[in-house]
Amino acid sequence: MKIYRFKCFLGVVFVFFMFFLVGCWDYMEVENRGYVLGMAIDKYPPLPQGQEDLEDYLSERELEKMPLHQGGPKYAYTIQIPVIPEAIATPEVAGGGGEAGALERTWDLTIAGNNFFEVNRQFSTRISYPPFYEHLKVIIISEEVAREGIKELLDMHFRDHEMRRRTRVFITPSEAKKVLDIAPRIDDYSSLYLERLPLNANKNSRIPHKTDLGEVSKSIHGELDFVLPRVIATRDEAKYAGAAVFKGDKMVGWLGELDTNYTKWARDAVVGGIEVVESPHPAAELVVLEITKAKTNVKPVIKSNNIKMHMDIAATFNLSEEFRSQFENAFDREFISEVESRVEEKLKREIKDTITYVQSEYGADIFHFNVAMQRYEPKVWDEIQEDWRDIFPQVEVEVVVDAKIRLIGLMK
Structure with missing residues (x-):
C-alpha cells in the first residue's frame, strides 16, 4: 500500500513538473530578434530631405525604394532598431566616439510603400533579424499624413498580435523621422526618451497622456473625436506639449499648450500641474x-429641445508660491478665500473659452459630450445621433468650479 501511494505521489510530481519543463513552440533567442523601438510615418519620398546631393546617401535611398504589388508609394515608413553593443564600440560604426557615436546607437531603416504589412516584410531584405514589435515604444506620425487620416494607416497595428496597446502615438508638425533622429543627452534611445515624457503629466497638465495605441483604436472604432500629443524636436531634445485635434480619424488642427491644459479639465483628465x-x-x-x-x-x-452641458469641477490645490511681503497674509482666511475665488473664475472662463474655440474652429467633440448624452439621455441621443455633428457647435456649456486650497507650505 505504501509503495502504491509513493508511486502515485511520484506520478503527480512528474505531471506537475511537465508544465514547467516544456518549451515554447515559437521560442527564439533574444539576440536573434530585431527589436523595433520606434516607428515614424511620413509622406513619400522618404526622409531625411536635403541630402540628395550626397553620394553616400543616394545609394541608401535606392534601398528605400521597392517595386510594389499594387499602386505607387504613399508613405515612408521608418523603424528604429538598437545597435548591438559590439557595433557601437566599433570605430567604423561609431565614427570615433563623441557625438557621432551617439547618433549611431540605433539603426533607422526607411522603406517607401502604400501599406505597412508589405513594407514590414520588405525590411527582411535589409536586416538579418526579423523585425519584432512587442517592444515598440512610440509611433510618430507627421501632420501631413495625419490630415489625410490614420485609420487605414494604423490598421495592422490594431490587428497584429505583436503590437502593444500601450504604444505611445505622437503627431509632429514637421517630419516624423527627424524626431526619431534625436540623440538625447540623458537616454540611450530617442524612442525610450519619448515614451517617458508622458509620465510627467502629474507635473504638467499641458501634456495629453491618455493617447496610446489602445486609446486611439477605441476612439476610432467608437466614432469618437480625440486629441493626440504634439511633439517637436531639435537634434538632441524634444518638447512634448500641445495637441493635434482629430475629427473622426483625420487631423483638423492644433491646440496650443494652454488650450490643451483646459481641454484636460473638461475631459476629467487632469492628474497634476499648476494654475497661476x-x-x-x-x-x-x-x-x-x-x-x-x-x-x-x-x-x-x-429643456425645450435645447441641450446644455453642465460641467461640475472640484479641485484641490496647494499654495506653492506667493511673493508679496514674505507670505504675511498666507494664514489669513480672507486671503485664501480670495485666491480660491480667483482660480475658480479663471478656470470657468478659460474652460468655456477653450470649448467655444473648439466648437467654432473645428466642430470636433473632443470633450466627448456625445458620450454624456448616451449615458444620461439615451432616448434623446437616439433621436439626434445622426445630426450630432451639426448640433455640437451650438451646445451651451455651464461650468461650475469648487476650488479649495489645502496646504500653504512651511515657513519660518
Missing part, C-alpha cells in the same frame, strides 16, 4: 497653485 492667478495684494503679484486633485463631471440638461 493674480494675488489679491494691491501690487498684483502672482500666486502659484499646485493641483493635487481634480474631478470633472459632465451631465446634459435638456
Whole structure:
C-alpha cells in the first residue's frame, strides 16, 4: 500500500513538473530578434530631405525604394532598431566616439510603400533579424499624413498580435523621422526618451497622456473625436506639449499648450500641474497653485429641445508660491478665500473659452459630450445621433468650479 501511494505521489510530481519543463513552440533567442523601438510615418519620398546631393546617401535611398504589388508609394515608413553593443564600440560604426557615436546607437531603416504589412516584410531584405514589435515604444506620425487620416494607416497595428496597446502615438508638425533622429543627452534611445515624457503629466497638465495605441483604436472604432500629443524636436531634445485635434480619424488642427491644459479639465483628465492667478495684494503679484486633485463631471440638461452641458469641477490645490511681503497674509482666511475665488473664475472662463474655440474652429467633440448624452439621455441621443455633428457647435456649456486650497507650505 505504501509503495502504491509513493508511486502515485511520484506520478503527480512528474505531471506537475511537465508544465514547467516544456518549451515554447515559437521560442527564439533574444539576440536573434530585431527589436523595433520606434516607428515614424511620413509622406513619400522618404526622409531625411536635403541630402540628395550626397553620394553616400543616394545609394541608401535606392534601398528605400521597392517595386510594389499594387499602386505607387504613399508613405515612408521608418523603424528604429538598437545597435548591438559590439557595433557601437566599433570605430567604423561609431565614427570615433563623441557625438557621432551617439547618433549611431540605433539603426533607422526607411522603406517607401502604400501599406505597412508589405513594407514590414520588405525590411527582411535589409536586416538579418526579423523585425519584432512587442517592444515598440512610440509611433510618430507627421501632420501631413495625419490630415489625410490614420485609420487605414494604423490598421495592422490594431490587428497584429505583436503590437502593444500601450504604444505611445505622437503627431509632429514637421517630419516624423527627424524626431526619431534625436540623440538625447540623458537616454540611450530617442524612442525610450519619448515614451517617458508622458509620465510627467502629474507635473504638467499641458501634456495629453491618455493617447496610446489602445486609446486611439477605441476612439476610432467608437466614432469618437480625440486629441493626440504634439511633439517637436531639435537634434538632441524634444518638447512634448500641445495637441493635434482629430475629427473622426483625420487631423483638423492644433491646440496650443494652454488650450490643451483646459481641454484636460473638461475631459476629467487632469492628474497634476499648476494654475497661476493674480494675488489679491494691491501690487498684483502672482500666486502659484499646485493641483493635487481634480474631478470633472459632465451631465446634459435638456429643456425645450435645447441641450446644455453642465460641467461640475472640484479641485484641490496647494499654495506653492506667493511673493508679496514674505507670505504675511498666507494664514489669513480672507486671503485664501480670495485666491480660491480667483482660480475658480479663471478656470470657468478659460474652460468655456477653450470649448467655444473648439466648437467654432473645428466642430470636433473632443470633450466627448456625445458620450454624456448616451449615458444620461439615451432616448434623446437616439433621436439626434445622426445630426450630432451639426448640433455640437451650438451646445451651451455651464461650468461650475469648487476650488479649495489645502496646504500653504512651511515657513519660518
